[in-house]
Amino acid sequence: MMQTLALLLLQVAYVVGCGTPAVKPDTNRVVNGEDARPHSWPWQISLQVKHGSRFHHTCGGTLIGPRWVLTAGHCIWPGDVYRVVLGEHDMSKEEGTEQIRDVLRIIVHPNWDIDFVAAGNDLALLKLDKSPIMSDSVGVACLPEAGEIPTHGSxxxxxxxxxxxxxxxxxxxxxxxxxxxxxxxxxxxxxxxxxxxxxxxxxxxxxxxxxxxxxxxxxxxxxxxxxxxxxxxxxxxxxxxxxxxxxxxxxxxxxxxxxxxxxxxxxxx
Missing domain, CATH: 2.40.10.10 (Trypsin-like serine proteases)
Structure with a gap:
């Protein structure tokens, strides 16, 4: 009971600061994709898979808790080795804001089926080996209330x-x-x-x-x-x-x- 209470208090602690980037996203221009303002989506992570001795970007993901990343079920293949890079913006250079974490545990939604994508349930949770250090370039996104659906045109x-x-x-x-x-x-x-x-x-x-x-x-x-x-x-x-x-x-x-x-x-x- 005490452990559950402690976890709930921890969740409340990070939810209070969720979804509020130190760097405001640039939402004024509307074109077919553009460079994001660096670190304006601080919960965005790069999920990287190991090929040989090197890691390569394979999917995106979202930091939703101190040690939890949300990604798609179809990004995960059994036997592959993954890592998570947080605080990333420009993949071509080291900017000093990056934090790398190993993936301790992968939980793919039990009803996800790679052969039946249209059935849905395309989700996976990744538990990191340790919490990243929260900063202007690493933060947590907020999660919606159960059943909440954004309106048409949002x-x-x-x-x-x-x-x-x-x-x-x-x-x-x-x-x-x-x-x-x-x-x-x-x-x-x-x-x-x-x-x-x-x-x-x-x-x-x-x-x-x-x-x-x-x-x-x-x-x-x-x-x-x-x-x-x-x-x-x-x-x-x-x-x-x-x-x-x-x-x-x-x-x-x-x-x-x-x-x-x-x-x-x-x-x-």
Whole structure:
């Protein structure tokens, strides 16, 4: 009981400071992806996989607790060795803000199935070997209330180091793009995503801006009415033809549909 209480108090402590970056994101310009203001998404992490003796960026992710990172289930392959880099902006150089942590434990959602992506549940939690040091370049995102769904047209932002366009180059610097939310009743129309999009997902974009390979697992950042940034979605899939396809918005796992699972895992481990 005391241990549970201590953990709850710890969670309250970091939630108080969640979603408030020291460096404000630049949300004034609206173009098809742009360099993010350095460290304006301090909860954005680079999930890196080991190939030979070196690590390479494979997916994005979000710091949601002192030792917890949220990413996509499809980013995790059994047997692979991962690490998490926090405080990263420009991959091409060492900026002095980076913090590297090993992954102590990986918990993929039990109902995730790589052969049936459209079933949903595309989530994984990573427990870090030790807490990063919170700073202006490393911080925690807020999580939405259970069942909360951003309204149609809500201005949310995807962030990541994914391809700049289909089969295009991977950027060195963290990118961001404005993706307005597309409500489920629109996104599930037959000429949009149809039955491939479930109510446990969020669609955003569907015009000339979208996520792309390498953005997987990263956050859909939405500004709450309280002025804090909430991670409402985890980047799951885009059109297999091209990343930027009209009526094929980027699809995210909706975090507010999984709050109970997230809480259970973080309490248990």
């Amino acid at each position: 201005p949310c932002y995807i962030s990541g180091w994914g391809n700049l366009y289909t089969h295009g180059p991977m950027p060195d610097r963290l990118q961001q793009a404005l993706l307005p939310v597309v409500e489920h009743s629109v996104c599930s129309r037959s000429d949009w995503w149809g039955i491939n999009v479930k109510s446990t997902m969020i669609c955003a974009g569907g015009d000339v801006v979208s996520g792309c390979n390498g953005d997987s697992g990263g956050p859909l950042n939405c500004l709450g009415q309280d002025g804090r940034w909430y991670v409402q979605g985890v980047t799951s899939f885009v059109s297999s033809r091209v990343c930027n396809e009209v009526k094929k918005p980027t699809v995210f796992t909706r975090i507010s549909a999984f709050t109970e699972w997230l809480s259970d895992v973080m309490l248990r481990y």
